[in-house]
Amino acid sequence: MTNDISLSFFGAAGTVTGSRYLLEFSNRRVLVDCGLFQGYKHLRERNWRDFPVDPASIEAVFLTHAHLDHSGYLPRLVQNGFNGTVFCTKATRDLCKILLLDAAKLQEEEAAYRNRHHYSRHEPALPLYTQADAKAALALFETVGFSDPDNPQPGVSLGDLSVSFHANGHILGSSFLDVQVAGRHILFSGDMGRGNDLIMRAPELPVYCDYLVIESTYGNRLHDNRDIWDETAKIINETIAAGGSILIPTFAVGRAQAMLYLITELRNRKMIPYLPIFLDSPMAISVTEVMQRHYRYHRLNKARCQQLSRDVTFTRTVEESIALNNLHMPAIILSASGMATGGRVLHHLNRMLGDHRNTVMFAGYQASGTRGARLVTGEKRIKIFGSYQDVRARIESLDFLSAHADRMELLRWLQQMPTAPKRCFVTHGEEAASDQFRIALNEDLGWAACVPEMGEKVTL
Ligand SMILES: [Zn+2]
Known part of the structure; x- marks a missing residue:
């Protein structure tokens, strides 16, 4: 059916890093977040694999926020042919300028170190990407304002796709995204902040969605409530x-x-x-x-x-x-x-x-x-x-x-959603955290939820 939308989970599935979600519809492809895998070596090695689809076939990337596990793969995507637009808020762009150039510099320094000490299985050792790749990625950025109830601006509109950015209190510029494709709403939570952060304002209320992609970093834990x-x-x-x-x-x-x-x-x-x-x-x-x-x-x-x-x-x-x-x-x-x-x-x-x-x-x-x-x-x-x-x-x-909402804070935020989503996808958590949050969505809210596997593709 030409009206099908598919969503593929190319990262942050059963783990907390490497957020990359691909949406495909009407022969078009867009990516939500483009993060680096971090932590264990077997995860970091994923950064070196070919991207599952041709990066040149992706027309746009939408970034929820600047943290490298959400933005740090962009220079590599550009090196491999991506030449579309990267949409994000102004503060996210300013932070990405600092983060991506620094990540590239570290990659170059590490490769040079390995070459000096012949400390690599590959001769010569290469950086995952260079500062030139990071600069090329930054040249593709276009900024978008936040939407809020007083200012319900449409965000980005590209034919039958539109995306709006709503402040979610995690870090400067961070947002949850309301993606509308062919009449369907998909909400990507990004990393959810908290109501009482020292610096960030409380997250905006969640908006209506048919499908929800929700983070679960603290899906099985409560934050300490000491003063x-x-x-x-x-x-x-x-x-x-x-x-x-x-x-x-x-x-x-x-x-x-x-x-x-x-x-x-x-x-x-x-x-x-x-x-x-x-x-x-x-x-x-x-x-x-x-x-x-x-x-x-x-x-x-x-x-x-x-x-x-x-x-x-x-x-x-x-x-x-x-x-x-x-x-x-x-x-x-x-x-x-x-x-x-x-x-x-x-x-x-x-x-x-x-x-x-x-x-x-x-x-x-x-x-x-x-x-x-x-x-x-x-x-x-x-x-x-x-x-x-x-x-x-x-x-x-x-x-x-912590800059992340805990299990209760996530559930309380979701309870303010106007109606239950048709289906929830629990991502961005280690296995136990995601699975227990899936159970909480099922049992406490009565919502249909699953934990997608790495590489899984679902039809919406
Ligand atoms: Zn983050």
Whole structure:
């Protein structure tokens, strides 16, 4: 039937990364999200496989938000022939500029390192993509405004396809998408934020849909409901009393800015003593600047947003970062990456993990297989830069700072949907999380739901 619409799940199916959903209708193809697989090696290797359809045959990509597991495969798609348009919000584009170029630079550096050390099965080792590929991808971006009840603008209209973007509170510029094809509505949740985030505004209400693609990162878990302010102050005060410092591995986009706000507020409110705060991540610094530019999209007013640059020392250069090794007083260092899989935070971990006076405070989701997940589950020896390091520092996981809605928050949001969708597809979760959220949709809401498999194609 020519009227058929098919939806294929090329990522984030039974796992949390690699979001890529292909819609096919009337001989047309569009992609919702174009993410990198991250975490375990067998997942990362998927980034090297051929894309299941010819990238040149895809006319557009719609991005829910800038995180690399939703946008980081774009340069590779472009390298392999995609030449359509990438639609997203302004803030998503500004963040992608930072993230995609940085990801490309890391890929190039890693390939060069492997070649220098003949440390590759493939000679020569190649980057997944280059900075030139990232620039070519960024040249295809076109921005779209948010739709909301006061401003129900149509978003993008391409023949019998239209897509509108609705703020969903996860990070700056993030959205859920209402995709309308041939009279049918498909809602893609993207990564759902929360009602009471420190910085992001609450998600917009869900709109009517026939089909729902819903994330389930925390589909089987509830966030800790301890008081964010008291609990964080308590950990910091205990660490300072012991003469230690606090290291916060943080995601450069989103959590770094929420943590900066939280910690500078604690200091301003005198809930913790005066101590220096460093943001040691060039990317998180650039993202903080994007946030300061887009202050209308979040809860902090312009003045409070600008104040972050005065309250915190930004260490952009390598020399400034190395100088932090010689601090002789308690301090708070925020550094990326958030799951301690790479970046400057590894140098700080290497130096700080062995000392029982220090605290390492994780502030977001830790995917299985990452160093962050190992530390949070209490492993006592961790490999960094090729050798094992004893873990004597205190490890804390502040999951109440998560940028993802938990199981209850997701269900509560969905209950506000005008009518039940015909079918729900539960994605973007590890197996147990997705499956238990599917059961919750079935049993608590009485909705038809399934967990699609990687590569599965369904007809809508
Ligand atoms: Zn995300």
